[in-house]
Amino acid sequence: MPAEQSGVPPPTLRLRLDADALAANWRTLDACAPGAATGAAVKANAYGLGVREVMPVLREAGARDFFVAHWGEVREVLAHTPGASVSVLHGPLTTDDCAFARATGVRPVINSLFQARLWTDAGGGPCDVMIDSGINRLGLSVSQIGDPAMRALQIDTLLSHLASADEDSAQNAQQLAIFEQACAVLPARRRSLANSAAIGLGGAYHFDLTRPGLSLYGGVPRPELANAIRQVAYPQAAIIQLRDLSPGDHVGYNATFTATRAMRAAVVSIGYADGYLRCWSGHGALQSKGRALPLLGRVSMDMVVVDLAPAPELREGDWLDIPYALPQAAMASGLSQYELITILGRRLHQS
Numbered sequence: 001m002p003a004e005q006s007g008v009p010p011p012t013l014r015l016r017l018d019a020d021a022l023a024a025n026w027r028t029l030d031a032c033a034p035g036a037a038t039g040a041a042v043k044a045n046a047y048g049l050g051v052r053e054v055m056p057v058l059r060e061a062g063a064r065d066f067f068v069a070h071w072g073e074v075r076e077v078l079a080h081t082p083g084a085s086v087s088v089l090h091g092p093l094t095t096d097d098c099a100f101a102r103a104t105g106v107r108p109v110i111n112s113l114f115q116a117r118l119w120t121d122a123g124g125g126p127c128d129v130m131i132d133s134g135i136n137r138l139g140l141s142v143s144q145i146g147d148p149a150m151r152a153l154q155i156d157t158l159l160s161h162l163a164s165a166d167e168d169s170a171q172n173a174q175q176l177a178i179f180e181q182a183c184a185v186l187p188a189r190r191r192s193l194a195n196s197a198a199i200g201l202g203g204a205y206h207f208d209l210t211r212p213g214l215s216l217y218g219g220v221p222r223p224e225l226a227n228a229i230r231q232v233a234y235p236q237a238a239i240i241q242l243r244d245l246s247p248g249d250h251v252g253y254n255a256t257f258t259a260t261r262a263m264r265a266a267v268v269s270i271g272y273a274d275g276y277l278r279c280w281s282g283h284g285a286l287q288s289k290g291r292a293l294p295l296l297g298r299v300s301m302d303m304v305v306v307d308l309a310p311a312p313e314l315r316e317g318d319w320l321d322i323p324y325a326l327p328q329a330a331m332a333s334g335l336s337q338y339e340l341i342t343i344l345g346r347r348l349h350q351s
């Protein structure tokens, strides 16, 4: 451990990554789309869990196609899997971006005629193309794909992205039809439409390659995936002080909790700077051996205070579990499963 080598004391906050669950989730998603290859979205540092930890596990499980958003995310992905197929979803904005893509062998996702011309003028090469089939975010509209700038491209994978795959929305079939129209016009080696949720929509949405992110990391965007996907990220924080409260004592900023009886409380080393946001105040509970320890008062930047009545034997230095099963945590906090997984802070990774 580098921390120990440099004499830094052990942390009071940590994230346990269940590598078996991560690999099992990839295999589950792969089995859900039997005719298609299964890639992996590893943008945003593998949804906050760490490219360094996640990439070798996915690679070992069988993933070969990886998606990032930014050019700045490429180096770390390649460092862990040299020669991997990497697509950069934001595409090129400058000639420097194009030169970087050509030098590293990663593929830009072409999202506009501007990007198509930029890439071709820079010398071109294999690229991906994003069709905007109705999300009105990145991508070319179907009316643009007959443009001569598109004929010049050497398209590896033709992509589109669903806006409402986590719902039973008529928009899914509409976007599917528009994507199929684009596939009939633009020659490409492979076609890819499905994120995690769209894998649950069934075979018509799978095409040649799927691009799950959320469900690899434990998210359940559709009921079809509910019993198959396992929790991957387990945050834990240590008790750093015990405190005995008397009736009438207030806890935390703005005194939003007042003790009505004598009680034992614990100050715990996690706060909103670590991604444990203030929306948990009043709802959240930490856990010890499955026993819920309710939060008292507001979440601070670096700490929370919990009621120790259900676990009176706990002492300074003991570890508590932060309940982080994504579907349940989303319901309890009001945050989306995506937000919950991506906001876990840097201090959790220093263990």
Ligand SMILES: *Cc1c(COP(=O)(O)O)cnc(C)c1O
Pocket (backbone or CB within 6 Å): 041, 043, 089, 161, 194, 195, 196, 197, 211, 212, 213, 214, 215
């Ligand atoms: C992030 C992203 C994905 C992965 O989506 P999940 O919902 O996390 O599975 C797939 N495709 C595109 C274009 C994305 O931006």
